[in-house]
Amino acid sequence: MTLPPPSDAPLAPGLYIVSTPIGNLRDLSLRALDVLTQCDLMLAEDTRVTAKLLNAYGLSKRMERYDDHVGERVRPAVLEKLAAGARVALVSDAGTPLVSDPGYRLVAAAREQGVAVIPVPGASALLAALAGAGLPTDRFLFAGFAPPRSAGRQTAFAELAGVRATLVFYETGPRLRDSLLDMAAVFGPTREAAVCRELTKRFETFVRASLGVLASDPTLDTPKGEIVIVVAPGREEAASAADADTALVEALGRLSPAEAAGEVARALGLPRRELYRRALSLQTPGRPE
Known part of the structure; x- marks a missing residue:
């Protein structure tokens, strides 16, 4: 295993994809801290959220907003800076960029331009949920956020019903109940699942039960924040x-x-x-x- 360079080692030019904490600020890696300290520019989904992280570590850094709404407009200028040798760090509000977050087009364009793209791994709600849910982890499919309306959700779930792997979804608090009801309707009420909330925070919670039980659990009424739902693989049906x-x-x-x-x-x-x-x-x- 290669020892990490000292924190004052010069940062090479390129686009750094930096994972940030999903709740616990102490989950920022030492390598990520080195990058954020030395980079020339930070691209943030919400600069106000990222400012809180920088303040916690006593950092002051030039930031620009980068999300799906401004990406097309901002991207050419960012690519120009990268071509000139800038060190740019892309962060999301929480967790690993590009995982249900903006950034894919920037990474693709940077690679096409010959710019070095350097992932700096770290916190991830997806992996934290899988690690703590107690469901199979040898094979899984990350499906991101389900459609906001019931008809779209049920269609999306039906397309995944036959997948022989653990399914992982992100969901918002206000839509949790409806999503669980649709999952129970499509995947079946007896299929095991886990609702993972407040990951890495003080009140971190894993609620594991069948989808039918979860859908009627009063403790899951409109919780705050984003949530991860982990659904166990369906059982193989005996051949007829x-x-x-x-x-x-x-x-x-x-x-x-x-x-x-x-x-x-x-x-x-x-x-x-x-x-x-x-x-x-x-x-x-x-x-x-």
């Missing part, structure tokens, strides 16, 4: 007899009954002996023995 027959008929065109039964057993998770008996009954003259 028709699914097995379809797979066996296809396999019998290439393989013997024993080989076909083995292939389908591995693919569908069904007993090989039963599939072999079914394969014998499905076999027709002219197919492999």
Whole structure:
């Protein structure tokens, strides 16, 4: 492992994507502090929010607003500064930039221009929620914020219903209840989930239960701030007899009954002996023995 350079090491030119605390100000990394201390310009989603972070660390820095509303107008001037060798730090209000935050187009344009883009990892509500929810983390899909209206939410959830991975959503307090109701309707009320609030703060809370229970939990009425909802993967449904027959008929065109039964057993998770008996009954003259 390479030791970090001293804090007074010169900062190289480039665009720095700097993760900032999501609640606990002590989560700012030493490397992020070095970058914020030495950069020539900070791009902030909300300069008032970022000013509080800088004040906490006794820093004073030139800042410009950068979000989806002003990005098209501000980006050319930022790229010009980067081309001239400036050290620019992009931060979000909280957490890792570009994760449900503006910045993607700036990073893409900087790379196309040949500018160095340097991620400075750190706090992330997405990863903090996954780490504390107690649901599978080996495979997950981050879906960001769901649509604001119920019809759009249910459509979006239906597209994800078959994904065999833990699902992670961001949500606002006022929409939490309605989102949980729509999740219960689409994913099923028995599917396990966790509502993660006030992450890294004093009153950090993980509420874990089935979606049906969460949707009716009175303690989850319009909480403040942004929230992370983690939804467990759906259970694999057992293949039907028709699914097995379809797979066996296809396999019998290439393989013997024993080989076909083995292939389908591995693919569908069904007993090989039963599939072999079914394969014998499905076999027709002219197919492999």
